[in-house]
Amino acid sequence: MTSFTILLGGDLVRTPLLERQVAGTRVIAADAGMAHAATLGLVPELWVGDFDSVPAHLPPALAAVPRQTFPAEKDKTDGELAIGTALERGATALVLAGAFGGARADHAFLHLALALRLAEAGTEIVLSSGAQEGIPLLPGKPRAFDYADGTLFSILGFSDLSGLSVEGAKWPLDEVEIAFGSSLTLSNEVKGGLRVTLGGGRAMLVAHPHPQSEG
Missing domain, CATH: 3.40.50.10240 (Thiamin pyrophosphokinase, catalytic domain)
Known part of the structure; x- marks a missing residue:
């Protein structure tokens, strides 16, 4: 099994349960989701998005993460692009960290719906904000x-x-x-x-x- 954590732009708090879920996984950040990398003590292997909401004052190790840049006018969200990249890299299990809450209810709904579709296709998946999780x-x-x-x-x-x-x-x-x-x-x-x-x-x-x- 190849497990990836996708850092999304919703709410997130660090908990022992979430720490266990992300431990040993490969990590991809989706645009503003990079802000959660420091919270969880993770350094992603890739940062995906149009970078219209880059977190300020990133530590040097996070600012140096390789980026895959997309235009602002695109037909997929940054989160969906990050998930797609993980699947291309062999992901069979996903932790969607920061999947709930945030400023965009439409993005949170997409994460729920997309997770269902991925699970039906055989991907093991959990969505988490630390405070709550979806399976x-x-x-x-x-x-x-x-x-x-x-x-x-x-x-x-x-x-x-x-x-x-x-x-x-x-x-x-x-x-x-x-x-x-x-x-x-x-x-x-x-x-x-x-x-x-x-x-x-x-x-x-x-x-x-x-x-x-x-x-």
Whole structure:
């Protein structure tokens, strides 16, 4: 497995869990995402973008990172270009650090949707801000999570969902149908070992890791 961390321009805080996720990965920064390199103690192998939002006062080691420059008027975001470059370099697993929040809600939505598409194509992927993380759910592939009891989580549906089961939660579900846009799967809590099974549709689990999960 070849793992890459993509530094994106959203919110990010350094946590022990995120440190473990990025440890030993190759790193590519997308434009303003370079600001997170110092936070995480990383030096990317490449910096991708149109460089219209370059962080000020970069340490010399980060300012010297090789750049791949694109025009401002392009048909892909800096983040998508950085992800594409990682895939070209053999990435089979991705950590999208800084994928949530930030000034651009449209970019954050793209990161969620793109992550689902990549997961469906076989790429292992996690999105993280440190404070929260997203993991795509694939139909027919039950998924267990090692979050501590009390961890808040939601399941975001990007379509109608069928056969959704949630075990080890305060509010369990047993092969339910969820209409697109329903809030039924928001704001649940881990209770006894979370396991999620999706029969059909497109969905992502978004969790706010409890401090006990960080250890």
